[in-house]
Amino acid sequence: MSGYEAPLADIQFTLESVAGLHDIAGLPGYGEATPDTVADILAAASTFAGEVLAPINRHGDRGCTLKDGAVTTPEGYRDAYQRFVADGWNAVAFDPEYGGQGMPWLLTTALQEIWNGGSVAFAACPMLTQGAVEAIQHHGSAAQKAKYLPKLVSGEWTGTMNLTEAQAGTDLGAIRTRAEADGKGGYLLKGQKIFITHGEHDFVPNIIHLVLARHPGGPEGHKGLSLFICPKFLVNDDGSLGARNDVTCVSLEHKLGLHGSPTCVMSYGEKGGALAELVGEPLQGLPQMFTMMNNARLTVGVQGIGIAERALQQAAAYARQRVQSAVVGAPKDANLPILHHPDVRRNLATMQVLTQGARALACFTAGALDRAIRHPDSAERARQQARLDLLIPITKAWSTDQGIRVSSLGIQVHGGAGYIEQTGAAQHYRDARIFAIYEGTNGIQAIDLVGRKVQRDNGEAMHSLINEFTRTLGALDDQHADLGALRERLLPALQRLGLATDFVLTGGRDDARLGLAVAQPYLNLAGTVMAGCLLGLAAAEAVRRLAAGTGDSAYLARKIGFARFYADNVLGESAAYLAQVTGGGDSLLALDPDAL
Amino acid sequence: MSGYEAPLADIQFTLESVAGLHDIAGLPGYGEATPDTVADILAAASTFAGEVLAPINRHGDRGCTLKDGAVTTPEGYRDAYQRFVADGWNAVAFDPEYGGQGMPWLLTTALQEIWNGGSVAFAACPMLTQGAVEAIQHHGSAAQKAKYLPKLVSGEWTGTMNLTEAQAGTDLGAIRTRAEADGKGGYLLKGQKIFITHGEHDFVPNIIHLVLARHPGGPEGHKGLSLFICPKFLVNDDGSLGARNDVTCVSLEHKLGLHGSPTCVMSYGEKGGALAELVGEPLQGLPQMFTMMNNARLTVGVQGIGIAERALQQAAAYARQRVQSAVVGAPKDANLPILHHPDVRRNLATMQVLTQGARALACFTAGALDRAIRHPDSAERARQQARLDLLIPITKAWSTDQGIRVSSLGIQVHGGAGYIEQTGAAQHYRDARIFAIYEGTNGIQAIDLVGRKVQRDNGEAMHSLINEFTRTLGALDDQHADLGALRERLLPALQRLGLATDFVLTGGRDDARLGLAVAQPYLNLAGTVMAGCLLGLAAAEAVRRLAAGTGDSAYLARKIGFARFYADNVLGESAAYLAQVTGGGDSLLALDPDAL
Numbered sequence A, B: 001m002s003g004y005e006a007p008l009a010d011i012q013f014t015l016e017s018v019a020g021l022h023d024i025a026g027l028p029g030y031g032e033a034t035p036d037t038v039a040d041i042l043a044a045a046s047t048f049a050g051e052v053l054a055p056i057n058r059h060g061d062r063g064c065t066l067k068d069g070a071v072t073t074p075e076g077y078r079d080a081y082q083r084f085v086a087d088g089w090n091a092v093a094f095d096p097e098y099g100g101q102g103m104p105w106l107l108t109t110a111l112q113e114i115w116n117g118g119s120v121a122f123a124a125c126p127m128l129t130q131g132a133v134e135a136i137q138h139h140g141s142a143a144q145k146a147k148y149l150p151k152l153v154s155g156e157w158t159g160t161m162n163l164t165e166a167q168a169g170t171d172l173g174a175i176r177t178r179a180e181a182d183g184k185g186g187y188l189l190k191g192q193k194i195f196i197t198h199g200e201h202d203f204v205p206n207i208i209h210l211v212l213a214r215h216p217g218g219p220e221g222h223k224g225l226s227l228f229i230c231p232k233f234l235v236n237d238d239g240s241l242g243a244r245n246d247v248t249c250v251s252l253e254h255k256l257g258l259h260g261s262p263t264c265v266m267s268y269g270e271k272g273g274a275l276a277e278l279v280g281e282p283l284q285g286l287p288q289m290f291t292m293m294n295n296a297r298l299t300v301g302v303q304g305i306g307i308a309e310r311a312l313q314q315a316a317a318y319a320r321q322r323v324q325s326a327v328v329g330a331p332k333d334a335n336l337p338i339l340h341h342p343d344v345r346r347n348l349a350t351m352q353v354l355t356q357g358a359r360a361l362a363c364f365t366a367g368a369l370d371r372a373i374r375h376p377d378s379a380e381r382a383r384q385q386a387r388l389d390l391l392i393p394i395t396k397a398w399s400t401d402q403g404i405r406v407s408s409l410g411i412q413v414h415g416g417a418g419y420i421e422q423t424g425a426a427q428h429y430r431d432a433r434i435f436a437i438y439e440g441t442n443g444i445q446a447i448d449l450v451g452r453k454v455q456r457d458n459g460e461a462m463h464s465l466i467n468e469f470t471r472t473l474g475a476l477d478d479q480h481a482d483l484g485a486l487r488e489r490l491l492p493a494l495q496r497l498g499l500a501t502d503f504v505l506t507g508g509r510d511d512a513r514l515g516l517a518v519a520q521p522y523l524n525l526a527g528t529v530m531a532g533c534l535l536g537l538a539a540a541e542a543v544r545r546l547a548a549g550t551g552d553s554a555y556l557a558r559k560i561g562f563a564r565f566y567a568d569n570v571l572g573e574s575a576a577y578l579a580q581v582t583g584g585g586d587s588l589l590a591l592d593p594d595a596l
Helices: A008-017 A021-025 A035-060 A077-086 A105-118 A120-139 A142-154 A285-321 A342-374 A378-419 A425-436 A442-455 A460-474 A481-505 A512-517 A519-548 A553-569 A573-583 A585-589 B008-017 B021-025 B035-060 B077-086 B105-118 B120-139 B142-154 B285-321 B342-374 B378-419 B425-436 B442-455 B460-474 B481-505 B512-517 B519-548 B553-569 B573-583 B585-589
Strands: A065-067 A070-072 A158-162 A178-181 A187-197 A207-214 A225-231 A233-235 A241-244 A247-252 A263-268 A274-278 B065-067 B070-072 B158-162 B178-181 B187-197 B207-214 B225-231 B233-235 B241-244 B247-252 B263-268 B274-278
Touching (some): A008 A519, A021 A035, A035 A077, A065 A247, A077 A120, A105 A342, A120 A207, A120 A225, A187 A225, A207 A285, A285 A342, A285 A425, A342 A378, A342 B442, A342 B519, A425 B378, A442 A512, A460 A519, A481 A553, A512 A585, A519 B342, A553 B585, A573 A585, A573 B553, B008 B035, B008 B519, B008 B553, B021 B342, B035 B120, B065 B247, B105 B120, B105 B342, B120 B142, B120 B158, B225 B233, B225 B285, B285 B425, B342 B519, B378 B425, B378 B442, B442 B481, B460 B481, B460 B519, B481 B553, B519 B553, B573 B585
Parallel strands (some): A158 A207
Antiparallel strands (some): A065 A070, A178 A187, A187 A274, A233 A241, A247 A263, B178 B187, B187 B263
C-alpha cells in the first residue's frame, strides 16, 4: 500500500520550462490557462487523486466480475467515478459548446498523469470516453453531436472504442464485424469485438460504443470499414434512454494487470442486430480512427508516466523506512535507511530521471498539439502538426517503455518484499506492461515513426527539431559547470540522432525491410535523446531562475542535478541505439526467420 | 499454453565449444561425462521436461494451498517430483559415496536449464535440496552425512535454506531466530523465518531445514550465527522417522509469480523449541552459507536462462502461426505469419541471442567450477576458483536480467494476447521477476563483484580473463567475413571492460561510495561483453566445424549468424555502461538522497 501525491513542482516547472505554458495561455481560446490557474487546478487534481483514487487502486487489483451481462467494478470505483464527474474533471479539455471547459491539451496531459498516478485502472475509463468524444466531435453530424456529446463531455455517459477482433489486431483490414442497412436509414451491427476497455461497467446508465465495422457492399480490407455509433441504450429524441440495444459483454479477459478496468469481449447482434448510426461518410472508418489516434497515443504515453511516478513514490517511501546493513561512510550505528546505499540511490535516481524525462517529452508533445490546433498562423499550425505527428509515436512508445522499466526498478528497490503482492509494487509492474502493447504496439509506433513520420517528409520535421535543440543547447554557457557538462553530453547525442535519421532516410528507404528492421532502436534513440534535451532545457531554465532568485531554489538545484544524472547515466544508451540502427539491421535480415 | 523441448543442439554445442566439455570429461572422476554420454542424458532430460514438467507449468500458476500447517502443491506436481526422483535426476551431481552419480556441475547446469525450461516452480525444489546437500556435505559431521545425505541425494527427502527474517534480508547479521542448548548436546530453535522456498509441501515424507540462527551466548551481528539442521520429522538412529518437530508453516506468501512453488513463513519453536543439530563449528554459520552460495547463485542464473528459453519457444511458436498484415517484400496474398515481419524478427532474434549468451556464460562458469574442484594441479584449481568467484555474480545477475528482458519481449511478440493470462506468456514474465531478487539481489551481486571479486585481488582475475579473450579473439581470421566482423566488434568491447575495470580499481577504490555507485553498470558491462566474447568463440568453433565438414551445417551457420546479431545489436550496450561507470557515479553521489 502506498499513497500518491502529484509531483506538482515538477509538473508545473515542466509545463513552463519545456512546454511553454505561458505561450500556450496566449493562444486564442486558452486565455484562462494562466500558470497560476493551471497551478490551482493541478493542486486540486492532486488532492482528488490522493484522496479518492489512490486509496482504491490496490483494492481494484481484485478485478471486476461479470454476471448476466452486467459488469461489477471493484468496490469504490463507481463512487470515485461519480465524484470525478461531479467535480467536472471529465470535461476539462472538451469544447465549451458541449459543456466542456475548453482548456489546453497541455493541462489535460498533466491532469492525465495525475489520474494515472492515482489509479491507472480508473483513468482508463475517461481516456476511452475522450476517444469517443473526439470521434463524434470531428466526424459526427450536428444531430449526433447534440445527442451524444453533452453527456459524454460531462461524463454522465462513457464511451468506448471497438476496433480489435480476434483475427484483427494490428491489421484492422481483417475486421469481420459487419453493418447492414436497417431499412430506416440506420444500420444493424453483427459481430464480436475483443479487448474493449470499459466495454461494460456499472459507472453510468449508458455507454456509447464507437465501432469499426464493414460497410454494406464495401470492398475488402481496410477500405471497406465505416465508423458507427452504437449505444448500449438507444437514446430518444428528448435525450431520455430507450430500449436496450443488442450489444452485450459476453466475457471479461483475465489479464496480467489493470484488473480494475474491465476488458470486455463485446458481442453485437446476437438477437438480430445492434442498432447503430453511421459517423460521417461511409468507408471512412479507418482515416476517422486515425484522426483521433494522435491524442489517444499521447494519453497512453502519459499512462506510462503516471504509473512510473506512482512506482517511484512507493519505492522511495520504502527506501526511507527500510533499514538494512550499515551505509558505507556513515557511522555503524547510524541506522540509516537503504535510501542512503549508493546502489539503491542509483535505482531511485534512474526512476526519477526516466519519469521526469518522459514527463518532459509528453508535455512538449502536448504543447505541439495545442499549437497545431490553436496557433493563429496557419503555417505555424502546419509546422506544429508535423512536429506533433513526429513526436506522438516517440512519446507513446518511449514513455511506456520507461513506465515498465521504472516499475521494475520499483520492485527491485523493495527486494524480496517487492515480489509479494500485498506490497503493491508488483501491481504497478503488471499494470504498466499493457501500455507498450495497446493503442498500437511499440513496434508499430516505431514503424510509424520511420515510415510515416521521417521517410515520408524526407526527415524535415525530425531535422528541424534536431536543429532547434542543437541551436538552443549549443547556446548554453559552457563556462557554467552544469550547463557546460550538459552541453558536452547532449550535442553529441543529437549528432547521433542526426546520423541515425540520415541512415533511415538512405539505406532504410532504399531497402524498406532494413528501415523496418531498425525502427525500434531508432525510436529508442529518438526518445532517449529528446528526453535528455528537454531535461537539459529545463536545467537551463532552472539556472536562470536560480540566478534571478525566483522559484524554489532547492527544487531548482535538484532539477539541475537530475538533468546531469540523466546525461551521465541514461543518455549514453544513445550510442548503443545508434550502433543498432546503422550496423544492426543487416545481421538481422541475414538470419533465416525459420531459425528464430 | 505451450510445450517445451530443450534446445539440445545449442546446449551440447555450448558445452563443447564454450565450456570445454572434452576437457572436463578428462578431469579425475568425470570420466563418464563424455560428450556422447552427456548428449544422451540431455536428450532424456528433454523428454522428461517436455512430457512431465512442461504440461504442469501453466496449471501450477494456480498456486499452493495451506491448511492446518499442510501445504498442498498444484495437481501433478507431487507425481512429477516422484517420477523425477525415481528416474534418478535428483542425484546426478552429488557424491557417489551417498548415492550420487558424481557427474560434472557442467552437466548439472545444463540439466537445470532444462528443468527450469520445463517448469521453474518445479525446479525450485531440487535447487533448494542441492543447497542442503552441499551444506551438510561440506560442513556436517560423519554422522550427519550418514543420517541425512542418502535420502537428500536421492530426493526421497527435500531440503530448505532458512536465512531471511522480516528484518534480516540482505543484512543477515540482523537475524533474531535463536538456538538454545537443549541439555542433551542438541539445540532448540525459536523464531520465524520468511521467504522459505518449499519450506512445507506434499512431495515427500520429510523436509530437512538448514537454519541460520543465533548461537547461545554468541556475539551480536553476523558473527553470532551458527548453522543448524532441523528436520520436519526427527530421524531415528535406524533411519526411520520419529516425532514431528516443532516447526510449522504458518502462512504462504501471495507472490507476483512462481505460484507453483510454495514460499513459506516458517515458525520454529511455538511449542517450546524445534530440535536441531549444530552443523560444524559454532559461530561459523555465515561463512558456511557462503561456501555454498557460489553454486546456488549459478543455479539462479540458470533459472533465468531456462525461463528465457521457454518464453522464446512460446513466442516463436505464436509468431509462426499468427497472421497479421502483409509482409513487406512478400506477395500480398502470401499470408505469411508475423514471424516474417522485420520488427517481430528483431524481437525474436534478440530473445535468441540473449538466451544463448546467458547460456554460454553459465556453462563457462560451470566449467570453471568443475576445474576448481577437480583439476589435478592445485595452482590451476586456485586460478579456476578465482575465475569462478569472479564469474558467479556476473552470471547470476546478468542472466536473470536477461530472463526478465526476454520474457518481456515474449509478451510483446504476442501483442494483446500476451497480456491475457491464458496465453501463458505473462506467467513467464511474472515468474522470471524473482530471479533478480533472491539469492542476493542483482545490486548485491554487483557490489560483490566490485568489492570482493575485482578490488580485493586488484583486478587480477578480471584482467586475466580479459587478456585471455583478447588473445583468442584477436587471433580470429580477419579475412573471414564473419569472424573478421566479430573481431572488430569484440576487441573494442573488451577494451571498454578493461577501462571500466581500471576505473573501479582506482577512482572506485579511492572512494568506496563511488565504487558502489557504479557497481551495477560495471556488472552489466562485464556480462554483456563476456557473453558476446563467448558467442564469438562459439562462432569460431562453428566456422572450424563447417570447414571440417563435421556437425549440423545448418545449425552451425545459424550459430554464426546469431553471434553476429549479438555483436551488432547487443554488444553496443557496453558503450552505454562504460559511460555510466566512468562518468555516471559523480552525478549520482551529488544528488541529495532526501531528494530521491
